[in-house]
């Protein structure tokens with residue numbers, strides 16, 4: 001997915017964080033079927049997250065305080081999942097499952113959930129359950145003051 005995925009406007013940070021289940025689940029049903037990664041080995045200890053810092057045109061997507069340590073949030077309007085595996089360490093992922101392209105529905109405890117076929121991903125985007133074998137596609141993310149920016 002290109003950087004055009006994001007519009008370059010800055011939204012109020014609390015307008016897009018919310019329960020993800022129903023909306024994403026409905027959209028997920030229409031998004032399935034893009035590809036099948038059957039036969040690929042599940043990464044044992046993959047490090048799929050990018051270490052590239054966000055660029056100068058990065059946008060604010062959330063407040064640092066909005067992302068729980070040891071958890072994450074679904075940013076519906078950004079189509080992103082942002083996690084904080086350990087305090088001060090953030091990850092951002094495009095909210096599309098690596099199995100067959102369903103929309104991720106949200107984060108429960110320390111797992112990122114795909115509702116279509118039951119795949120679960122850890123807070124680093126690595127698949128831990130279900131048919132997905134590839135990590136989620138990551139985006140550069142960083143804390144800038146009290147804001148999280150993705151670019």
Ligand code: FES
Nearest residue numbers: 097099100114117
């Ligand atoms: S699309 Fe099949 S588990 Fe996500």
